[in-house]
Amino acid sequence: MAAPWSTMKFWKPGTEGPGLSLNEEREATAEVGGSIIYNPHASLSIEKQRQKLPVFKHRNYILYLLENYQTVVIVGETGCGKSTQIPQYLLEAGWAAEGKVVGVTQPRRVAAVSVAGRVAEERGALLGHEVGYTIRFDDCSDAHATRIKFLTDGMLVREMMADPLLKKYSVLMLDEAHERTLYTDIAIGLLKKIQKKRGDLRLIVASATLDAEQFRDFFNLNESGNPSKDTCGILTVEGRTFPVDVFYTMSPVPDYVKATVETVMKIHEAEGDGDVLAFLTGQEEVERVVSMLVEQSRALSRSGMKKHLRALPMYAGLPYSEQMKVFERVPHTVRKVVVATNIAETSITINGVVFVIDCGFVKLRAYNPKTAIESLVVAPVSQASASQRAGRGGRNRAGKCYRLYTEEDFEKLPPSTVPEMQRTNLAPVILQLKALGIDNVLRFSFLSPPPAQSMVQALELLLALGGLDEHGRLTEPLGMRMAEFPLIPMFAKMLLESGSFGCSEEIVTIAAMMQIQNVFVSPPSQKKPAARKHRKFAVAEGDHLTMLNVYEAFVKNRRSSQWCQEHFLNYKGLQRAAAVREQLWRLLSKFRVPKKSSEGDPEVILRCIVSGFFANAARLHHSGAYRTLRDDHELHIHPTSVLYAEKPPKWVVYNEVMQTSRYFLRDVSAIESSWLVELAPHFYRRGTHSSGSKRTKVV
DNA sequence: GAGCACTGC
Structure with a gap:
């Protein structure tokens, strides 16, 4: 292949990278879970290290803003130290006095644990006392002693069920808010409501540049038009990362799988030391690239090339022991190539990566509010995602990122990914909000309101399940109990x-x-x-x-x-x-x-499964495919189902429908049609297809 | 006959 590259752009450090921070370096699974080592003689050097972090210069200003504004949006670039330092500044300034707690949320469990560990270490404290964390299945905090508490955003939403005004917190910092995970968004909406009742509660929203103004406008309760009365301020803290050169292809790439392999080989032949990280959309692509690379590197070895290639796959479905291999160090004579899905964009950090290859696509969950069917679709990445991917190459030294698309196409990409709230089945969200006393969910202040049709689907399902009554009110005790389960x-x-x-x-x-x-x-x-x-x-x-x-x-x-x-x-x-x-x-x-x-x-x-999943029923059609009872949609049993290899049962219930190349049923069991009428008479009735009311489906 | 991005409670 002729050289497809032209240097289009120089990526200035810290101008493009969305707000990730120090903690990310400690997020690699391989490094998580160890005991915290405390060296009493190291306190001075820790103090000096803390003062060297970019965020330190802003310490007093951050404290000033927090005195004067209810909410502060902090644009903290990668490596600025915000996640570990700001909570300590707050503690030192007295925000955790009189039994109050400074809470910091993270979208992921590992991040909550590792940042908590880092902060405890800096304070010379045993994790679980002054500094602690709370994640599902693991509460390492003390109800009386803990002053800085790290928790997952999902856990914070759970805490609101027991303490709707979150009275024990004086300040809450929502870290990585730009990721816009479902629970971050739920927490954001609820916190705005809490702030109206609790003027003393301070919020810090840590976000990337792109979203800062949206957050500020959302939290600014000042309607007077007089800026001196604003309740929300923004502060930007520069980061500490290395520059990453970004390259684009001269013309669109017809096959990004092949282009990935070619780019890896080019890097391997032409570049010095440094590992490679390639982003693809799914398991199958990853495995294909890995096997092609293995083949190519064998040929290279035979031709006498001294430097070897070690290609490793990385995706969530990979067995744990295989996943761990990407964290292993390799000898100087070997170049590691990690071929990964989006798992490497935020969830794991691989040290030593210098070269990044970005195919320009991502597999995303989408939700069709009309059919209530979820799908996995391959979509172009957003510019924010592309920057995040590129940034994975500049963590230890200057890096290079090869984008397998043209600069023109990059400019056409959406600036950021659609928030999860707008592409998910809302039934669990609505149930949760109702349980938290939000009666009118349609008027809930969503940072990004979901499609109205998604709300309607969710309300209808909850009504059918008996969690809501005809007026949309949470039922007692069923609805309230349902909301307590960490399940759909x-x-x-x-x-x-x-x-x-x-x-x-x-x-x-x-x-x-x-x-x-x-x-x-x-x-x-x-x-x-x-x-x-x-x-x-x-x-x-x-x-x-x-x-x-x-x-x-x-x-x-x-x-x-x-x-x-x-x-x-x-x-x-x-x-x-x-x-x-x-x-x-x-x-x-x-x-x-x-x-x-x-x-x-x-x-x-x-029968018991049917009592919960009656709405997800399908019957075998003479074509050999299934049809949903809800709206006669054609479906197929997913090849991972045990029923794929069996004689297809006449009637089935399923946990979910996933649209990929076709509509697939996942987690399927055989049932009798009579059970549907018997166990969900409000949803089904026996009859003919010609007659039909709107709510009940004919079996 | 042929296939499942990633979190989180």
Whole structure:
């Protein structure tokens, strides 16, 4: 291939990188979870290090702004130190006096834990006392002693259920707010409401440049037009990163998979030391590029090239031990090439990356509010994402980023990604808001309001499940209880019904297992033996009972990691399922749902599943495909379902529909059509297709 | 017959 590159642009340090900070360097999974080492003699040097961070110069101004404004938006560029330092400035200035707490939210668990660890270390404190964290399944904080508390944004929303005004907090800092995760957005809307009742509550919104004004306008309660009465101010803190040269292709690339391989080989031949990180959209592309690179590097070795290539895949579905390989150091004679999905954009940081290749696309979840069907679509990345990807190459030294698209096309990309709130099924959000006392969700102050049709779909589903009444009010006790579960409402309903079906023990396991992705692992090199082992767990009733089998076998085999490996099962996933199961059990006991086993009878279990998932039913069409009962949509059983290899049952319920190349049903079980009429008479009635009312569907 | 970005409670 002729040299497709031309240098188009020089990326000035800190002008383009969205607000990531010091903590990111500590986010790599390999570095997380260790004990905190405290060296009492290091306090002076820690103090000096703290003063060297770019944010230190702004210390007094930040404190001044917080005295004068209810909300402060801080544009903190990568490496400025905001996440670790600002909470300490607040503590030192007395914001955590009189039993008050400074709270800092993070979108991800690892980040909450690692930043908390770093801050505790800087203060010479034991994690869990003065400095602590709270994430699901792991509360390392002290109700009395903790002054700075790191938590996931989802956890903050949960805390509001117990303490609607968040009275114990004097200041809340929402870190990485520009990521606009679902829970950050929920928290933002709720905090604005809380601020109207609690004038003393201060907010710090840490965001990227692009969104700063949107946040300020949202939180500015001043309607007088007089700027001196503004309640929100903005401050920008420069970052500390290395420059990244950005290159574009001269003309559009017809095949970015091939172009990725060619670019890697070009870098390998022409450039000095430094690892490569390539972004692609999915598992299949990643594996294809890895195998092509392996082939190419063999040819290179044969031709006598001294420097070797080591291509490694990285995506969430990869077994844990395989994921860890990307963090391993390689000898100087080897160049590491990590081929990753979007997981490497924010969730993990790989040290030593100098060269980044960006295919320009991303796989995103989308939601169709008309059909209530979610899909995974490959879409062009946003400019913000592209900058974030490029920035992954400038963390240790100056880097280079190769974009597999033209500069002209870059200019046409959307500035930022559509917030999750606008591309998701809102039923869990609406239920949560109702439980927090937001009666009129249509008038809730959303930073980015979701489509009205999505709200309507959510309200209809919650009504059908009995969580809301005809007036849209939360029902007692059902709706309130459903909201307490960390699950989508259908699962919550199924669990709450499981006592009366006499199968709560099985249902709680099934609900927990369904929260885990990739229970079955299939390494590309061992697909056949893996499939053989997996088939042993499969039952004709479908995926729910198959997952029950897997979990019960896991417990029977003393939760052994060795056993999981032999059976190609995701050990970490099963451990997580056990933790989820325990949490769900606690909630069921709280609501006095009796502990009962179906004693091997599959029918009650399936009926109980129908009591939660009746709206997700489909029947087999003579074409061989399924059709939804809701709106006659054509669907296919996903190849990962055990029913894919079985004789297709006439009627099924499913957990979700995912649109990729076709509409696929995921997590499917066989049912009897009569159960639908019996268990959801308000939703279904027996009849003919010609007649029909609006609400009830004809079975 | 043929396929699942990523978090989080």
